[in-house]
Amino acid sequence: MTEIIFEKSRPGRRGVKLPEAGIECDLNKYLPEDILQDEKINLPELTELDVMRHFINLSGKNFSVDTVFYPLGSCTMKYNPKISEYTSSLDGFLNIHPDQDESTVQGALQLMYELQEYLKIITGLDAVSLQPAAGAHGELTGILIVKKYFEKKGEKRTKVIIPDSAHGTNPASAKMCGFDIVEIKSDSKGLVDIDELKKLLNDDVAALMMTNPNTLGLFEENIQEISKLMHEAGALLYYDGANLNAIMGITNPALMGFDIVHVNLHKTFSTPHGGGGPGAGPVAVTEKLASYLPVPVIVKNNDIYSLEYNLENTIGKVKAYYGNFGVLVRAYTYILMMGREGLKRASEDAVLNANYLKEKLKKYYDLPYDRLCMHEFVLSADKQKQKGINALGIAKRLMDFDIHPPTVYFPLIVHEAMMIEPTETESKETLDNFIEVMRQINTEIENDAELVQESPLKTPVTKVDETLAARQPDLRWK
Amino acid sequence: MYNFLPHTDQTRQEMLEDIGLKSVDDLFSNINKSIRSGLSNFNMPYGVSELEAKEKLSMLANNNLSLSNCISFLGGGTYYRYIPACVNTVMERSEFLTSYTPYQPEVSQGTLQVIYEYQSMICNLTGMDVANASVYDGATACAEGILMAARITRRSKALVASSINPDYKEVIKTYCHGGNIDIDYISVKDGKSDIENIKPEDYACILIQNPNYFGSVEDIFEISEICRKTGAKFIVCTDLVSITLIKKPASYGADVVVGDIQALGLPAAFGGPHGGFIACKTDYVRQIPGRITGMTKDHDGRTAFTLTLQTREQHIRRAKATSNICSNQALMALAATVYLSVMGPEGLKEAATVSSARAHYLAEKISKISGFTVMFNNFLYEFTLRIENCFSAEKLLNELKEQNILAGIPLGNKFPEYKNCILVCVTEMNSIAEIDKFAAALEKITSKCSLRG
Numbered sequence: 001m002t003e004i005i006f007e008k009s010r011p012g013r014r015g016v017k018l019p020e021a022g023i024e025c026d027l028n029k030y031l032p033e034d035i036l037q038d039e040k041i042n043l044p045e046l047t048e049l050d051v052m053r054h055f056i057n058l059s060g061k062n063f064s065v066d067t068v069f070y071p072l073g074s075c076t077m078k079y080n081p082k083i084s085e086y087t088s089s090l091d092g093f094l095n096i097h098p099d100q101d102e103s104t105v106q107g108a109l110q111l112m113y114e115l116q117e118y119l120k121i122i123t124g125l126d127a128v129s130l131q132p133a134a135g136a137h138g139e140l141t142g143i144l145i146v147k148k149y150f151e152k153k154g155e156k157r158t159k160v161i162i163p164d165s166a167h168g169t170n171p172a173s174a175k176m177c178g179f180d181i182v183e184i185k186s187d188s189k190g191l192v193d194i195d196e197l198k199k200l201l202n203d204d205v206a207a208l209m210m211t212n213p214n215t216l217g218l219f220e221e222n223i224q225e226i227s228k229l230m231h232e233a234g235a236l237l238y239y240d241g242a243n244l245n246a247i248m249g250i251t252n253p254a255l256m257g258f259d260i261v262h263v264n265l266h267k268t269f270s271t272p273h274g275g276g277g278p279g280a281g282p283v284a285v286t287e288k289l290a291s292y293l294p295v296p297v298i299v300k301n302n303d304i305y306s307l308e309y310n311l312e313n314t315i316g317k318v319k320a321y322y323g324n325f326g327v328l329v330r331a332y333t334y335i336l337m338m339g340r341e342g343l344k345r346a347s348e349d350a351v352l353n354a355n356y357l358k359e360k361l362k363k364y365y366d367l368p369y370d371r372l373c374m375h376e377f378v379l380s381a382d383k384q385k386q387k388g389i390n391a392l393g394i395a396k397r398l399m400d401f402d403i404h405p406p407t408v409y410f411p412l413i414v415h416e417a418m419m420i421e422p423t424e425t426e427s428k429e430t431l432d433n434f435i436e437v438m439r440q441i442n443t444e445i446e447n448d449a450e451l452v453q454e455s456p457l458k459t460p461v462t463k464v465d466e467t468l469a470a471r472q473p474d475l476r477w478k
Numbered sequence: 479m480y481n482f483l484p485h486t487d488q489t490r491q492e493m494l495e496d497i498g499l500k501s502v503d504d505l506f507s508n509i510n511k512s513i514r515s516g517l518s519n520f521n522m523p524y525g526v527s528e529l530e531a532k533e534k535l536s537m538l539a540n541n542n543l544s545l546s547n548c549i550s551f552l553g554g555g556t557y558y559r560y561i562p563a564c565v566n567t568v569m570e571r572s573e574f575l576t577s578y579t580p581y582q583p584e585v586s587q588g589t590l591q592v593i594y595e596y597q598s599m600i601c602n603l604t605g606m607d608v609a610n611a612s613v614y615d616g617a618t619a620c621a622e623g624i625l626m627a628a629r630i631t632r633r634s635k636a637l638v639a640s641s642i643n644p645d646y647k648e649v650i651k652t653y654c655h656g657g658n659i660d661i662d663y664i665s666v667k668d669g670k671s672d673i674e675n676i677k678p679e680d681y682a683c684i685l686i687q688n689p690n691y692f693g694s695v696e697d698i699f700e701i702s703e704i705c706r707k708t709g710a711k712f713i714v715c716t717d718l719v720s721i722t723l724i725k726k727p728a729s730y731g732a733d734v735v736v737g738d739i740q741a742l743g744l745p746a747a748f749g750g751p752h753g754g755f756i757a758c759k760t761d762y763v764r765q766i767p768g769r770i771t772g773m774t775k776d777h778d779g780r781t782a783f784t785l786t787l788q789t790r791e792q793h794i795r796r797a798k799a800t801s802n803i804c805s806n807q808a809l810m811a812l813a814a815t816v817y818l819s820v821m822g823p824e825g826l827k828e829a830a831t832v833s834s835a836r837a838h839y840l841a842e843k844i845s846k847i848s849g850f851t852v853m854f855n856n857f858l859y860e861f862t863l864r865i866e867n868c869f870s871a872e873k874l875l876n877e878l879k880e881q882n883i884l885a886g887i888p889l890g891n892k893f894p895e896y897k898n899c900i901l902v903c904v905t906e907m908n909s910i911a912e913i914d915k916f917a918a919a920l921e922k923i924t925s926k927c928s929l930r931g
Binding site: 063316337463 | 480481482483484485489490493494496497498499502505506507508509510512513514515516517520521522523524525526527528531532534535536537538539540541542543544545546547550552554555556558560562564566567568570571572573574575576577578579580581582583584585586587588589591592594595597598599601602603607608609611612614615616617618625643645646648649651652653655656657658695698699721722723724725726730738745746747748749750751752753763769770771772773774775776777778780781782783784786787788789791792793794795796797798799801802803804805806807808809810812815816818819820821822823824825826827828829831832834835836838839855856857858875876879884887906909910
């Protein structure tokens with residue numbers, strides 16, 4: 001029986017009590033009476049035990065990486081090391097104020113400086129800002145840099161080209177910077193169509209936003225030619241780092257010719273996703289764009305670390321203070337432990353695991369782009385749909401086997417898409433079990449589609465009515 | 479072997495051969511050789527053990543002065559408040575920590591119900607009808623609020639109080655530049671927005687912070703009235719702890735309420751992760767950015783939760799979305815929900831009243847010391863202090879730092895009119911003994927000046 005926390009409230013019950021003030025204060029002396037609060041705030045009244053039972057029982061209704069296989073495509077749900085939780089909770093990181101004098105936060109600044117340096121090596125680029133709080137926030141930052149760059153150059157470029165396979169955040173981010181979006185179709189190989197790109201390029205184009213490997217999990221093999229075309233047209237090339245986990249130590253965005261990159265620390269560098277954040281989306285740029293980064297950046301002079309606000313062309317700030325620092329500590333810890341060989345091997349194993357699953361699963365499900373994939377791949381449930389079960393139905397059935405479903409219905413260019421990203425931290429046994437479950441579900445669809453239709457059956461709730469939720473929005477407890 | 483990677487070399491080889499490949503290199507054959515970096519060019523340091531990592535991180539952490547090892551009066555948008563132990567216990571739950579955005583409701587009821595309860599609490603605190611599941615922080619909440627108002631009113635100019643957090647002002651400027659929205663500012667007079675100075679134009683919104691950055695309560699009824707008359711939406715940025723002392727923004731006519739939830743159970747953490755909230759009237763729900771959770775039924779008629787009204791969002795609407803936001807600050811919203819649950823209405827009020835009583839106690843003490851002026855007394859728990867003796871603000875802060883007291887945030891750089899002023903914040907973490915020590919230190923400084931004088 002689901003009870004909302006407000007229903008458990010009993011008047012007069014208390015959780016935590018604070019010390020007495022030790023002195024009296026009458027705010028009437030200082031503030032007009034009509035502004036003073038005269039009502040009790042409606043918050044639940046509970047004991048600490050009530051609170052703990054409530055939330056711990058709720059936690060049990062979630063799937064998570066620590067409990068189940070979570071191959072949610074494009075989200076890189078790899079294992080999150082517990083040491084990172086420990087390090088990010090150290091008193092000297094947790095309890096420092098962003099307005100403290102720089103001399104009292106040298107450790108924090110050193111960590112940020114070194115993380116900037118590591119991200120420069122990993123991306124191959126020249127300067128880094130750690131300020132953006134998430135991937136989409138990094139995109140916004142990157143495209144604001146594009147905008148400012150052309151403003152400074154005195155060029156009026158109004159368009160950003162985005163592949164039809166791109167994440168929804170790409171067009172949304174470019175739009176927030178005032179650009180018009182031009183969609184470019186993928187070719188029959190699932191890659192950016194070069195001939196189409198040539199037709200679209202002109203003086204109006206400010207940038208092309210690409211994910212490489214793209215959202216189909218395919219490496220954009222023509223990236224060097226694309227980069228050449230973009231730069232010849234005077235435009236910039238933006239790298240969405242959502243899929244960086246596939247290429248660490250193998251290639252990098254700079255070698256591919258990108259000018260601006262955002263990195264998702266919560267994906268590639270294994271910080272926990274927290275049920276939807278916090279993330280961190282640092283942005284790296286080439287030398288010529290370094291002065292456009294948000295301020296401050298962290299600099300080092302004579303072994304003293306400091307916040308540098310003086311960047312000539314800065315786009316300004318995108319977030320209060322310096323970034324999601326706690327996430328930066330976790331990513332730094334991970335990078336430190338993995339090191340050069342570990343990071344490269346992580347990418348290799350991520351790609352190996354994806355290809356292994358792809359080769360095994362294509363026997364049962366359509367594989368629209370039957371080629372070598374990178375860290376993820378996209379299956380289609382078209383064949384199963386004809387038997388009455390679509391991608392969503394398969395997703396729901398997987399839950400009954402204690403497996404989190406893949407990303408479904410994305411990318412938009414594949415019918416009944418199931419986007420699978422196993423990550424490198426999953427063992428062969430886990431992958432083999434997944435293959436076996438997917439085989440079994442396909443058999444069920446052929447023999448007993450009704451059973452699959454009714455799934456999930458073992459979850460805390462059965463199929464949730466999302467239409468009702470949208471038609472009669474109930475967005476708060478009354 | 480490598481940290482966190484399960485495959486032995488032998489397993490890798492078996493898996494490769496199983497799918498018809500010879501070597502790991504074959505996995506990357508579609509990447510042109512000319513753009514391969516290879517390990518020799520991958521100039522990262524070598525990996526270390528967990529023990530070594532822990533030592534390095536502890537060393538770095540020890541190079542910071544923790545708020546728990548000094549007397550701090552720093553606030554200004556990030557507050558050092560008491561966090562009940564159970565907040566962290568819940569946050570550390572793997573099932574919350576290592577899950578992602580609850581796209582699949584059947585296996586995410588935990589996170590979804592938490593968001594629903596969080597939304598309910600934010601609504602109760604602000605008096606608004608709808609709240610989203612969080613945005614990055616208070617600064618981006620302000621910026622998104624302005625973009626929202628611009629869409630609602632179809633106007634492209636915003637009026638923003640100069641008395642808001644200067645970082646928030648910078649972020650608003652950046653976002654508005656992106657969205658081609660012009661900004662005018664309300665000047666500051668006596669630590670408040672100068673209402674006389676507001677020219678009634680066709681603004682999309684008027685945004686103020688209450689209590690403002692200087693800690694003062696704004697003339698909210700008057701500003702609200704100007705909004706009504708000009709059709710501008712009234713956006714109020716607030717610290718939710720203050721709501722137990724002063725009226726909810728809804729009661730003085732706010733259309734959109736925004737702010738940061740850090741004060742509700744989150745550590746300062748050098749400025750992040752914190753979390754932003756946006757709440758609004760029902761009329762504007764289609765324009766609110768970010769995730770929203772709704773209550774619904776499952777197939778068997780039981781109460782269930784799901785993300786809803788997703789046609790506002792980037793993964794459905796792409797360029798036509800209300801915002802690009804995807805990952806938000808869900809874990810921070812969880813912390814705030816647990817905090818508010820265990821504090822309850824009385825506990826939250828205690829946090830505010832203890833802070834406020836002690837802040838006024840400190841202010842009155844300092845008022846009696848020559849060489850210092852408390853600029854405005856219409857504050858709750860933060861106030862502006864002018865240094866009028868032989869010390870500059872910078873020198874004073876340095877002197878006190880040596881005594882392990884972080885006295886406040888210097889205001890002169892960001893607010894030339896408050897040159898030689900500092901912003902002093904008092905919370906329940908500051909004992910009367912600490913406050914007395916601070917006042918005594920100030921007294922000593924003044925006497926140093928007169929000796930020299």
